[in-house]
Amino acid sequence: MTDDHEPDVVTSVERRTSSDVADEAERVSSEIYDLIGIKGKASDTGPGVTDCGRKDPERYFKVFHKWSFVPASGEQLGGVMERLKAELPGRGWKVVEYGPDTSRNENLNLTADNDARKFSVNIVHRAKSAPPKLSLMVVSGCYQVPDGQEVERF
DSSP, X not given: OOTTOOOGGGGOOOBOOHHHHHHHHHHHHHHHHHHHOSSEEEOOOOOEEEOOTTSOTTTEEEEEEEEEEEESSGGGXXXXXXXXXXXXXXXXXXXXXXXXXXXXXXXXXXXXXXXXXXXXXXXXXXXXXXXXXXXXXEEEOOEEOXXXXXXXXX
């Protein structure tokens, strides 16, 4: 996600453990994987925990899950971004950005927020990569750990 894109969900201060939010991030990623709907392989990366802006890092956190998807054949990615743009809103997501980025390759980018679930996703279609792939970043809103607990960092 770009630094200038801060979804509305970041202002949330619901109390949850970082482990609980990490589990939810993996569920969100899994649902998006299912929406991609083509055969391929997802990278095997787990979520991480990061600071929540200028808030106290001992009490506040965000969870991110960065992963990629490589299809069985690069041609299979044709139309996937358009389909995701059409299908995500029916699943509670609001597409807030869609189009080519400013890189030399003009990668197609999609950014969507899900206020109810307090997550944002950025999907980049890297058509000119070898092999062609999707790069995904799922990011939670800002959370506060429950009283008496600490932010787990992983």
